[in-house]
Amino acid sequence: MATVKTQNLEMIKSTRNAPKAEMYVPGHRTCAGCGPALAYRLVAKACGPNSIFLGPTGCMYVANTSYLCGPWATPWTHCQITNGGAVASGIEAAYQVLIRKGKWKGELPNIVVFAGDGGAIDIGLQAMSAMMYRGHDALFVEYDNESYANTGIQTSPATPYGANTTFTPPGKAIPEGKVLFPKDAPQLVIGGHPAVHYVATASVAYPVDLMNKVRKALNYQGPTFLHLHCPCPKGWLFDEAKTVEMAKLAIQTGMWVNYEWEKGEYKYQHTPKEYKGVGEYMKHQTRFKHLKPEHISKMQDFINAKLKAPGKPIAVPVAGPRERA
């Protein structure tokens, strides 16, 4: 029988009374303005010392471990990009045995997979989904920088429509670059995993909200999922001083929606009174520079459809690439 979690991590009221202790510390090689590294710091801070982090291959594995030291003040393990959810399942199941037999007296550690978009919803989808299905008591975080950044910015299922990546180069045959619309990661988890009771999206632009969602997820018994918007200056090609600005613009234009899904109920955060056009967000990023007005308006239509019921499957499905004119 699974152990009952007793921890109740307190909610954080402001950045000022966030825990002082850093669990993601200096000693890494991430790019200037790295959104995922900022997200990692916040997630790790919220988790605290009784935590184990797992790093499926991705830039938050590679760039974090290049200096013959790791920036984690907690145990951490690399796992293959295919299987973050599976290794987490093994760790959690082993702790359950130790606790059951009285060989581990402490609280079940916070077991946190910190996976990129590929390691979460592309090559890593099977293991992530199975971890959710079996109900392991672990948190799966997808730090979404919208590309395979570690291998040099290839498209991923989280890459937005119209982005120029090295696998979706715009040209005469395919003027918009990427023609597909991205997968909806939280909806994949919510829609198909009855053992999951808490899923949330958060953004590095709102650190308190992000940390509290981490804590809420960890206080739940069973699997939980967080989808974090993490702008990537190198992949999206914008000024590295503007990572937080880019994250805010995403929310102001509806390109990203912060919400929680808790046992079937949706709650939204940071919803602007009036949405700006998506062009206001896209114009700062060279990955969208080649797009023509009709492409921007296609993106706008997609976002408009999504915003009719944010956080839920979009009412109007977008046309697939085969249905293009």
Next chain:
Amino acid sequence: MKGRDVFYQGNEAVAEAALYAGCRFFAGYPITPSTEVAEFLSRRLPMIGGSFIQMEDEISAMAAVIGASLVGKKSLTATSGPGYSLKMENIGFACMTEVPCVVVNVMRGGPSTGLPTGPSQADVMQARWGTHGDHPAVALAPSSVQEIFTETVRAFNLSERLRTPVSLLTDEIIGHMREKITIPEEGELEIWDRPRPEVPPEDYRPYDTSKGIIPPMADFGMGYRWHVTGLNHDQTGFPTNKPELVQPEEERLLAKITSNLSFIEKYEDVRREGARVGMISYGSSARSCKSALSEALSEGIPVDFLRPVTLWPFPERAAREMADRVDVIIVPEMNLGQMILEVERCAGGRAEVVGVNRADGDPITPAQILQRIREVA
């Protein structure tokens, strides 16, 4: 060779050669140090009406390539170490169902994540024995960017004619190194296509070997009935576990290779008067060997040299002949001793076999090889 001169890296040469060979389908997944093959084809294939698909992982990339080949398209995937491991199950499926396809492995250090940006030759035994069960294996190991071009074309040709997956083993050195190469004019290199059925659909038996060891292959949509299965099957293509039907088919898969060595085998065989030392090396390590060999010659030590370009099947006869001529065979390779086992098997005790091994992510230097020549000469 007549044609167009370009300054290409090895990975670009793979992609350009694939197009030359008639490949119009690529499925892949980003992985260092092979990603440039996919990047090149993501630009070029849409321009000529081909298909580039980025898949969700290496397993599905291999599977998609098999799917496209079943429809009759020459198909390619490219990867490196960990991705090659993931592809193994489907490589076995392609062996069993006899579906042509080409797999490029730009070798990097391993095991596991290993050295993503460093070269290695440690997947050569995996190319032979990586998937389970007895199975045929063809693997080519070019040494230069120009040879990557010609061997990629040959990989497609062999795959088509033999109806079996072919691995092209390059490594991080020649995958990323730039050299001037000539892209041959159309028609300059021979292009082979898979045998297709000449009988009417009602008479077609997909694994009928009455006219030869390699049965004709019908494309999906041609109107021929073909039950494609990874299970052991008889000549109709339907599963069987009758011992008298299973074993001959298993043996035929291997015989497709062993009975066609005349056009599969390819190697460079340099023999020098009075040589008591021989050397066998392949891929980028063979480049260091050549430099060491000419240095040794200037010191008065002639060394015979065998460079398999077709690594699997291994050129057994040429290796045996070397063992008959020399006292010692040196086998430099960027691993801790893999092809040396094959050389020892061929030498059968008639010559001593010693390695020059390096698995630290740096190439074997000519000086290391020369040192070993001096030691044994």
